[in-house]
Amino acid sequence: MSNYDVIIIGGGHNGLVNAAYLARAGRKVLVLERRHVVGGAAVTEEVFPGFKFSVCSYVVSLLRPEIIRELDLPRHGLEILPLDGTFTPMPSGDYLWRVNDHAQTRREIARHSKVDAEAYDEYGKAMVDMGRFVKPILGMTPPDPTSLDPRGLLDLLSLGRRFQALSDGDKYNQIQLMTMSAVDFLDQWFETDVLKATMSASGIIGTFLGVRSPGTAYVLLHHYMGEIDGAFRSWGLSRGGTGAISNAIAGAAREAGAEIRTGTTVSKIIVKDGTAVGVVLENGDYLTCQVVSSSVDPNLTFLHMVGTEHLPDEFVADVRRYKFRGSSGKVNLALDALPDFTCRRGPGPHLRGAVSISPSVEYMERAYDDAKYGRYSRRPYIDIVIPSLTDPSVAPPGKHVMSCFVQYAPYHLKEGTWDEQREAFGDVVINTIAEHAPNIKDIILHRQVLTPLDLEREWGLTEGNIFQGELTLEQLFFLRPAPGWARYRTPIKSLYMCGSATHPGGGIMGAPGRNAAQRILKETGASS
Numbered sequence: 001m002s003n004y005d006v007i008i009i010g011g012g013h014n015g016l017v018n019a020a021y022l023a024r025a026g027r028k029v030l031v032l033e034r035r036h037v038v039g040g041a042a043v044t045e046e047v048f049p050g051f052k053f054s055v056c057s058y059v060v061s062l063l064r065p066e067i068i069r070e071l072d073l074p075r076h077g078l079e080i081l082p083l084d085g086t087f088t089p090m091p092s093g094d095y096l097w098r099v100n101d102h103a104q105t106r107r108e109i110a111r112h113s114k115v116d117a118e119a120y121d122e123y124g125k126a127m128v129d130m131g132r133f134v135k136p137i138l139g140m141t142p143p144d145p146t147s148l149d150p151r152g153l154l155d156l157l158s159l160g161r162r163f164q165a166l167s168d169g170d171k172y173n174q175i176q177l178m179t180m181s182a183v184d185f186l187d188q189w190f191e192t193d194v195l196k197a198t199m200s201a202s203g204i205i206g207t208f209l210g211v212r213s214p215g216t217a218y219v220l221l222h223h224y225m226g227e228i229d230g231a232f233r234s235w236g237l238s239r240g241g242t243g244a245i246s247n248a249i250a251g252a253a254r255e256a257g258a259e260i261r262t263g264t265t266v267s268k269i270i271v272k273d274g275t276a277v278g279v280v281l282e283n284g285d286y287l288t289c290q291v292v293s294s295s296v297d298p299n300l301t302f303l304h305m306v307g308t309e310h311l312p313d314e315f316v317a318d319v320r321r322y323k324f325r326g327s328s329g330k331v332n333l334a335l336d337a338l339p340d341f342t343c344r345r346g347p348g349p350h351l352r353g354a355v356s357i358s359p360s361v362e363y364m365e366r367a368y369d370d371a372k373y374g375r376y377s378r379r380p381y382i383d384i385v386i387p388s389l390t391d392p393s394v395a396p397p398g399k400h401v402m403s404c405f406v407q408y409a410p411y412h413l414k415e416g417t418w419d420e421q422r423e424a425f426g427d428v429v430i431n432t433i434a435e436h437a438p439n440i441k442d443i444i445l446h447r448q449v450l451t452p453l454d455l456e457r458e459w460g461l462t463e464g465n466i467f468q469g470e471l472t473l474e475q476l477f478f479l480r481p482a483p484g485w486a487r488y489r490t491p492i493k494s495l496y497m498c499g500s501a502t503h504p505g506g507g508i509m510g511a512p513g514r515n516a517a518q519r520i521l522k523e524t525g526a527s528s
């Protein structure tokens with residue numbers, strides 16, 4: 001039996017960020033990860049010999065620049081390669097292709113609508129302004145609006161002041177973003193259907209809502225806030241897959257002295273007199289510590305590991321109410337050659353960015369209609385990336401890996417089980433891609449189909465929610481994961497939370513892990 005200052009449950013990227021900051025502050029830290037590899041949903045695995053997949057998350061943008069800097073992640077192997085643009089094939093035989101080159105994108109949008117080309121600039125500026133307003137919030141511990149603690153009140157006041165300093169237009173935009181649907185919000189700027197459909201897709205990622213559902217405009221902003229090398233709204237690929245991000249963070253944590261054990265499942269958090277004092281592993285081992293920091297979701301942390309007998313009834317009710325509602329799946333393909341899109345033939349640069357199957361707003365909304373009634377979308381929204389074009393190290397020479405993120409795949413199916421439906425769901429995804437790239441079926445060497453049930457079983461994501469809980473307004477900021485418990489603390493003394501289920505939520509961001517480390521250090525005093 002060994003005594004640690006902090007035991008961290010889960011070695012996803014947030015658990016690892018938490019470990020790195022705590023170890024750097026001199027704490028004796030142990031990370032316990034259930035899987036054979038660190039990274040959680042940010043992981044690279046050689047699923048088929050020679051083909052390395054970013055099995056779950058596949059693009060990066062939200063990773064906080066201060067974490068990259070402070071943990072010196074490039075020295076630990078992090079390299080982000082830019083992802084150039086989004087290509088949307090259209091059934092008419094045309095396409096929409098937005099790239100990182102501003103002038104080229106303007107010309108392309110003008111081909112569809114001159115008005116929209118003008119509006120695109122204004123929209124981009126407004127979103128950058130909104131992103132700048134929200135960005136500092138990502139790094140703060142949410143104040144508790146019900147508390148009279150002067151520090152919390154000061155935080156609220158400073159938020160109010162920053163809101164006050166926005167221009168009138170930005171104030172209205174901010175309120176609209178918090179309340180409107182992605183499509184209604186975009187309707188205010190644009191008239192081209194395919195442009196609105198593709199842009200609105202960011203509003204529904206990981207959320208059981210449609211592009212016309214109120215609240216989805218905020219998720220749009222959440223995905224807009226990323227930056228790479230100081231450029232807002234840019235997305236990139238991590239060389240070696242998203243697992244390379246987790247490995248770089250793990251490298252920084254180990255260098256600072258953290259111990260990381262994989263293949264180690266925590267089954268219980270030991271609570272004595274209302275205080276967390278250690279954990280019990282699946283093999284029965286008992287490890288003691290001063291602080292437990294959990295990067296797994298509230299369902300696993302509280303209902304499974306702590307036990308309701310140690311928790312206030314009201315809190316248990318809030319945890320039970322917390323919405324997961326997984327809505328996404330993933331299909332990873334090993335390819336013998338590149339897909340050939342009918343609307344733009346051949347292996348051009350349009351394949352180097354994302355390919356978005358989002359041809360119209362109606363298509364997107366119909367995809368959601370299926371999910372509302374307990375079916376996976378018969379014609380889903382698909383976000384496709386072919387990382388081997390940018391980073392050839394992930395596939396054998398001449399071959400490719402293709403990542404297909406799919407919505408909607410509701411966790412609760414009306415008929416049948418996901419184990420029965422898995423391959424049929426995979427077929428729907430392939431058939432949908434084949435409508436635009438007919439050669440796809442002939443070039444698939446292997447395929448991996450991940451349903452929300454698989455995400456739950458293998459990654460511990462309850463109901464398969466990719467963000468450890470929906471990013472809907474009622475579960476954000478001082479409400480994430482539960483009202484009154486958004487400050488990384490929990491009703492159990494010395495038990496903290498540090499994963500995506502805490503502010504500011506999911507995505508490869510690292511902010512929850514960093515914010516929680518700062519809170520733990522502040523509340524538990526000098527290094528022991």
Ligand SMILES: Cc1cc2nc3c(=O)[nH]c(=O)nc-3n(C[C@H](O)[C@H](O)[C@H](O)COP(=O)(O)OP(=O)(O)OC[C@H]3O[C@@H](n4cnc5c(N)ncnc54)[C@H](O)[C@@H]3O)c2cc1C
Nearest residue numbers: 010012013014034040041057058059266460500506507508
């Ligand atoms: C299919 C999919 C696609 C996504 N695409 C993107 C994307 O392209 N870009 C992006 O930014 N984000 C994306 N995301 C979201 C992003 O990957 C997650 O929000 C983020 O990785 C979560 O990190 P985390 O450290 O908070 O939690 P997790 O990654 O969930 O880590 C928690 C860890 O805890 C471990 N664990 C669970 N139970 C136990 C236990 N009992 N004992 C020990 N360990 C345990 C798990 O194995 C896991 O490793 C995607 C997610 C998924 C699932």
